[in-house]
Amino acid sequence: MTLDLAAFAAENGVKYFMISFTDLFGGQRAKLVPAAAIADMQVEGAGFAGFATWLDMTPAHPDMLAVPDPDSVIQLPWKPEVAWVAANPVMDGEEVAQAPRNVLRRLVAEAGAKGLRVKSGIEAEYFLLHPEGDRISDPDDVAAKPCYDQQAVMRRYDVVREICDYMLELGWAPYQNDHEDANGQFEMNWEFDDALRTADKHSFFKFMVKSVAEKHGLRATFMPKPIEGLTGNGCHVHVSVWDADGTTNAFAMEPGGDTPASELGLSADGAHFLGGIMKHAIGMVAITNPTVNSYKRINAPVTASGATWAPNTVTWAGNNRTHMVRIPGPGRFELRLPDGAANPYLLQAVVIAAGMSGLDSKADPGKRYDIDMYAEGHKARRAPKLPLNMLDALRAFNRDTDLKAAMGAEFSDAFYKLKMNEWQDYMRHFTQWERDKTLDI
Numbered sequence: 027m028t029l030d031l032a033a034f035a036a037e038n039g040v041k042y043f044m045i046s047f048t049d050l051f052g053g054q055r056a057k058l059v060p061a062a063a064i065a066d067m068q069v070e071g072a073g074f075a076g077f078a079t080w081l082d083m084t085p086a087h088p089d090m091l092a093v094p095d096p097d098s099v100i101q102l103p104w105k106p107e108v109a110w111v112a113a114n115p116v117m118d119g120e121e122v123a124q125a126p127r128n129v130l131r132r133l134v135a136e137a138g139a140k141g142l143r144v145k146s147g148i149e150a151e152y153f154l155l156h157p158e159g160d161r162i163s164d165p166d167d168v169a170a171k172p173c174y175d176q177q178a179v180m181r182r183y184d185v186v187r188e189i190c191d192y193m194l195e196l197g198w199a200p201y202q203n204d205h206e207d208a209n210g211q212f213e214m215n216w217e218f219d220d221a222l223r224t225a226d227k228h229s230f231f232k233f234m235v236k237s238v239a240e241k242h243g244l245r246a247t248f249m250p251k252p253i254e255g256l257t258g259n260g261c262h263v264h265v266s267v268w269d270a271d272g273t274t275n276a277f278a279m280e281p282g283g284d285t286p287a288s289e290l291g292l293s294a295d296g297a298h299f300l301g302g303i304m305k306h307a308i309g310m311v312a313i314t315n316p317t318v319n320s321y322k323r324i325n326a327p328v329t330a331s332g333a334t335w336a337p338n339t340v341t342w343a344g345n346n347r348t349h350m351v352r353i354p355g356p357g358r359f360e361l362r363l364p365d366g367a368a369n370p371y372l373l374q375a376v377v378i379a380a381g382m383s384g385l386d387s388k389a390d391p392g393k394r395y396d397i398d399m400y401a402e403g404h405k406a407r408r409a410p411k412l413p414l415n416m417l418d419a420l421r422a423f424n425r426d427t428d429l430k431a432a433m434g435a436e437f438s439d440a441f442y443k444l445k446m447n448e449w450q451d452y453m454r455h456f457t458q459w460e461r462d463k464t465l466d467i
């Protein structure tokens with residue numbers, strides 16, 4: 027039965043709902059709707075001018091109505107009189123096909139029609155910076171290898187504990203928090219879930235972390251490489267595919283057999299799904315690593331801690347963090363490519379799109395490289411290299427016609443157009459670097 031948001035408000039003391047949708051660039055847009063008006067809004071949706079956000083629309087387009095998905099409602103733990111609810115954009119009575127949450131819902135439904143449920147967990151790393159955003163907030167956080175630094179994590183205990191408490195309250199089953207590999211960087215892990223639920227939680231997590239940080243006079247950022255020379259913000263995705271009722275992992279098998287994937291406990295279907303990820307990896311980078319800044323994280327020189335922990339080639343391996351894909355144990359794999367700028371909905375969508383195409387075509391994931399890619403990358407010369415910048419990534423996306431079709435033509439055209447505009451905007455921007463290198467030529 028559909029949850030009645032007006033009744034939810036009355037029972038829980040909610041005064042306002044944030045009806046929230048996510049645009050193509052991952053921006054979360056919301057209207058604050060008083061509880062007294064939510065009954066109609068639950069049916070009709072809240073009106074937005076799509077052109078005013080990062081969607082491919084004009085000022086002449088009619089109202090875009092964001093219709094709340096009541097299953098996603100979350101009372102803000104830090105302000106319980108407000109409830110956030112993810113919404114599905116509709117225009118002229120039809121779902122807006124380019125809207126990221128609609129893209130994901132369609133792909134989830136397509137997998138469901140084949141009796142499959144994609145589940146995923148994410149590791150959304152973030153930095154705690156000064157409010158100005160130009161430096162880390164803790165002046166004593168200077169260790170050369172700051173990962174798991176117990177002293178430094180305790181200096182930010184008030185922030186980390188507050189966020190973790192809220193996740194406990196929300197029933198997300200968080201299970202660990204740590205100081206990550208860059209000075210000022212943290213990671214918090216919670217239980218995996220269905221792809222759409224994980225995307226909603228990922229969106230809410232970003233909103234929550236930024237809100238709690240602001241409350242403490244800090245600024246949280248998920249920017250892929252916010253500080254030069256330090257490890258960047260990854261957003262690793264752990265993927266498994268289950269049967270329709272979500273009880274049997276279709277990827278899992280007893281490790282054994284005679285293929286590179288089965289030796290690690292990945293079933294034939296799991297290997298084909300991974301094959302799709304490998305096949306479309308270059309094409310999907312524009313979505314998993316969607317900003318100019320993203321390319322300062324992948325393909326980066328060694329960081330202050332000794333490793334970037336980010337991939338630079340399309341390779342996979344067992345429990346080895348130097349590759350694009352790691353199989354840490356039977357029944358799942360970790361895609362280490364995405365960064366903190368990835369749109370939570372498009373990230374899950376592109377994994378399903380690529381993976382399902384691999385299942386359909388019985389794709390082979392190719393060679394398993396059991397090497398340290400950072401030290402022995404020369405042994406994998408034939409492995410495709412990841413794009414070096416956003417333009418290369420966008421061109422690769424545009425060439426991957428199968429992936430574009432799976433993500434939907436309307437979405438793919440809109441995304442490519444707006445992102446190319448962004449690249450051109452970037453190219454018009456002058457930098458001190460080019461003055462320094464060129465002034466006296």
Ligand SMILES: [Mg+2]
Nearest residue numbers: 149151206213
């Ligand atoms: Mg991490």
